Amino acid sequence: MWQTMMSKIAPRNKSGEYLRPSSQFRNSISAQTNSLYPAATGRYHLYVGLSCPWAHRTLILRTLKGLEDAISVTVVVPSAIAGGWIFDEPELDCASLAQLYQLAQPGYSGRATVPVLWDKQTNTIVNNESSEIIVMLNSEFNEFAGNPTLNLYPEALKEKIDSWNEKVYHSVNNGVYRCGFAQTQQAYNLAIDELFTTLDEIEAVLDTNRYLCGNNLTLADVRLFTTLFRFDVAYYGIFKCNRRRIQDYPNLGAYLRDIYQLPGVADTCNLESVKQDYYGNLFPLNPGGIIPSGPDMSYLLTPHDRDRIG
Known part of the structure; x- marks a missing residue:
């Protein structure tokens, strides 16, 4: 019964390893006026879930670049009943959201995931791959951005x-899901070893290094941050990533606080939604649906002292 339920939310290979399906909508927005x-x-709209680390990336880029007035947002919520x-x-x-996908592509039968970058002019999905959406937000909307000079994907650092x-x-990022959605001990052991x-x-x-690629924040840090923010709250417990907490690492813990305390970032973070959605909606991993009271995450506001580096 457990394996049947898991197969609905976590496709697996023969070894029991979680296989994340690929995103299906991969068009691009360009600053070039003659582009599609x-x-x-x-014109463009984001659909996000506050608990989702992939969607969270797009909210952070929207905030850091100052695109709140240019790109509107709708928050969706998970429903175990609706699936x-x-x-x-x-x-x-x-x-x-499944109906929205059908509106964009009649007959669509794939997963309806967040984030979604929606074109209000043509009523369709431009892109639903977070790694590509944040690249667009970083570079293609500078004309309308409040912080146009910020570049989190500079040419000199792209390879790194x-x-x-x-x-x-x-x-x-996917490693914590490979731990939580593993359906054999062997698959879990492999994922947990690679994670840590x-x-x-x-x-x-x-x-x-203050950040992954040196002393300036980049897209690599944004992509890592959204997983670290959820780690002690959700992945440590419900996904069995419990060798160590992020706050137990002197550098990683301070790095997490450093990014969390950047202007506007904390406003994109919703701890209660993370706890509610992971513990309340992943029935095969938490059948009772009990939401834990902790952990105490007030340490995120304590000094990080990362500016001493570099």
């Missing part, structure tokens, strides 16, 4: 950023 989806203010993300109030005559992104995605090997490597790098 030209950058504009008021997916739903709207508090219907939008475009849709009650669920991409290298970190690949490593962190496999072992950490990479966290230990990052801890060592942060001993001499």
Whole structure:
């Protein structure tokens, strides 16, 4: 029965390892006016879930770049009854995100995931791959941005950023899900070893670097941060990533606080939604649906002292 339930939320291979399906909508917005989806203010809309680390990336970029007036946002919530993300109030005559996907592509039968970058002019999904959306938000909307000079993906660091992104995605971002959704002991052991090997490597790098690629924040840090923020709250417990907490690492813990305390970032973070959605909606992992009272995350506001590096 457990394996049947898990198969609905976590496709697996023969070894019991979680296999994350690929995103299906991969078009791009460009600052070039002759493109299919030209950058504009008021045309594009984000659909996000506050508990989702992938969607959280897009909220952080929107905030750091000062794009709040240019790109609107709707927050969707997960429903165990509906089996997916739903709207508090219907939008475009849709009650669920699955219906919105159907509106964009009639007959669509894949997963309806967040984030969604929506084009209000053509009523369709431009992109639902977070790693690509944040690149667009970083570079293509500068004309409408409150902070246009901020560049989190500079040309000189792209190779290094991409290298970190690949490593962190496999072992950490998706690694925590590979731990939590593992359906054999062998699959779990492999994922947990890779997760903490990479966290230990990052801890060592942060001993001499303020951020992953040096002394300036990049997209690699944003992508890592959204997993670290959820780690002690959710992944440590419900996903069995319990060898160590992030706050137990001297450098990683301070690094997490450093990014959390950047202007506007904390406003994109919702601890209660994280606890509610992970513990309340992943029935196969937490059948009773009991939401834990802790942990105390007030340490996120304590001094980080990371500015002494570099």
